[in-house]
Amino acid sequence: MSAVANFDRALARARRDPDEPQPLCEGRPDEFTPDVPPSEKEAKALCADCPLLAMCKEAARGRAEWGVHGGIVWLDGKQWHWLARFGLLSGEYEQYNIDQN
Incomplete structure (x- = not known):
């Protein structure tokens, strides 16, 4: 099963069952x-205590989404x-590129 499918199943279970x-x-x-x-520091802090952190980070690699997932900011995977x-x-x-000069 893919990382995305595993995470989606864990998320669905969490939504159904508060335990x-x-x-x-x-x-x-x-x-x-x-x-x-x-x-990067703020993104890591947002997710630091999440019990689904590792699963979320792995799933983010397979998604074309924008946002903080698994303590990392993602754009199109x-x-x-x-x-x-x-x-x-x-x-x-483009305005967010870091000038390397």
Whole structure:
């Protein structure tokens, strides 16, 4: 079974049963899909105590989404801060590239 499917099943169980491990992001979309990307440190802190952290991080690699997943900011299945560090963000996100000069 894929990482995405495993995570989706864990999330579905959590939504059905309050005794299952609960993701910290549930019900807090503004913090996990913000208009301005959080720093790497802020992203890690958002997810630090989440019981689904590792599963979420692995699943994020297979999704084409924007937001904080598993303590990392993702854009289309790629790590946001890595893209910014190497000047690979384009279009509306280009302003977030980190100048390496």
